[in-house]
Amino acid sequence: MATEVKVPTLGESVTEATVGEWLKNPGDAVAVDEPIASLETDKVAVDVPSPVAGVMGEHKVAVGDTVEVGAVIATVEAGGAPAAKGEEAGRATEEREEGKQERAEPASGDSSVTMSPAVRRAVLEHGVDPTTIKGTGKDGRLTKEDVVAAAKAKSSGSGDTIASAAPEQAATPSAPAASQGERREERVKMTRMRQTIAKRLKGAQDNAALLTTFNDVDMSAVIEARNKYKDLFAKKHDIRLGFMGFFAKASCLALKDVPAVNAYIEGDEIVYHDYVDISVAVSAPNGLVVPVIRDAQDKGFARIEKDIADFGKRAKEGTLTMEDMKGGTFTISNGGVFGSLMSTPIINPPQSAVLGLHRIEDRPVVVDGEIVIRPMMYIALSYDHRLIDGREAVTALKIIKEAIEDPTRMLIDL
Structure with a gap:
């Protein structure tokens, strides 16, 4: 049975927010009251908790969408995780067990699901690998300060003091290196805040x-x-x-x-x-x-x-x-x-x-x-x-x- 997840009351005179990031993807196991999404209001970021324990269902809205108080943004399937087949089942189980530690890792080259816009910009600006940085934010999430600190440590040769060790062959750059003389632009929608x-x-x-x-x-x-x-x-x-x-x-x-x-x-x-x-x-x-x-x-x-x-x-x-x-x-x-x-x-x-x-x-x-x-x-x-x-x-x-x-x-x- 699917339970609807609605935008909670955000505060006096605040009627809408922007979806900042999804903290859980479809198929992920979730506990009751565990944050599944982060919403950006005019003043603060607000976590949306799961009303029930179960498995993350469908995302009804995308990152960057504007949602009103009371709107349905997702569903959670009550009960245990559905059985999967073959290698996909193993991968899904492994990803759920890694949980919060891997939340900063880009999915299929797109970090929009797992990192906030501010963190994504910082990763691109400083050219660091987010998978090697230990997040200090809530639930182990990466913050802009984590990225800046990692970049400083990298430039001073002391990156291992704040970054977790990762096999060299597993590290992937956050963006392809620009060829000499190449000029790039990036357009990022302003957050509601x-x-x-x-x-x-x-x-x-x-x-x-x-x-x-x-x-x-x-x-x-x-x-x-x-x-x-x-x-x-x-x-x-x-x-x-x-x-x-x-x-x-x-x-x-x-x-x-x-x-x-x-x-x-x-x-x-x-x-x-x-x-x-x-x-x-x-x-x-x-x-x-x-x-x-x-x-x-x-x-x-x-x-x-x-x-x-x-x-x-x-x-x-x-x-x-x-x-x-x-x-x-x-x-x-x-x-x-x-x-x-x-x-x-x-x-x-x-x-x-x-x-x-x-x-x-x-x-x-x-x-x-x-x-x-x-x-x-x-x-x-x-x-x-x-x-x-x-x-x-x-x-x-x-x-x-x-x-x-x-x-x-x-x-x-x-």
Whole structure:
């Protein structure tokens, strides 16, 4: 008896999604609640679980198709796997036993069934063999970061530290090598998440009066505090003490004193908040996502660091939910982890401001009339000038700078 697999409820106001990849092929054994497909919504990737245990039946839709909530996308045949004949039976059984470890291997030269578009692009760009890479995503799936790491290890001659060993004769290139002088193009349909990101960011430029103010921060005090307390902090709270906790708490001070930076425009009204929900920009395999640290003004450093670490882990696994990214009154984006020296971050609508962090580097600065070398970071605040005046934006950024340079301010609310 065949059981229909339907698109589950995807979240408030979300009515459709795009089929990102099939995790099970017809004939594969599936367990109850085991993911059989991954759907891409405007914000997150959502796994579709099997409602029953049995054998994967027919795929009703293809990768890239748009499906609505409640639509039938596949069937699952209840019971055990059907008997097969001869060599085909042996191959089918072997493939089911290999299961998740082989999910990254291209089928008949086409990896669209087993790898997401982002991973496929990374494989082609870096020229690596996906069958030799151990996936770190959910259920052992390959992520873009896995491919990039494998490419780096390959170029440095240490590929065996992250790639599983494979017989040389069994390795097949992900794409035929281009002859000298050959130029190629590849057209890949934008994921639903990338389309939404594009629309939202363009909308921010079209609808807001964007402006950015800059400052620089001496990170000496924060670095000293981390070095002094990082071991005790990790032992007590079981989490690493990072920089984001400091900037989140410093932002709370600034938003309390300059409430317009924590507000947004709705129609002809300004909506102010007596709480701070900080959206933290996190890199995920399918694009940038912004999960929310709720009530950051009431949370300590340990809780904030744990929230951020959890978001980063689940973003990589693709398990963030709609609820994780709902709301947010202010955003922090850390381009410094990618080496950025300075940037003009763009606001996350309907929010009115975003704080951009950048890399720390030793620079000569003048302190008490003397030139000294200090670990400095440029920080940027992009804001909607319709709501936030230049004086307010500069004041908010200055408060953040002062709190980072003298962390005691965060303890005594200055």
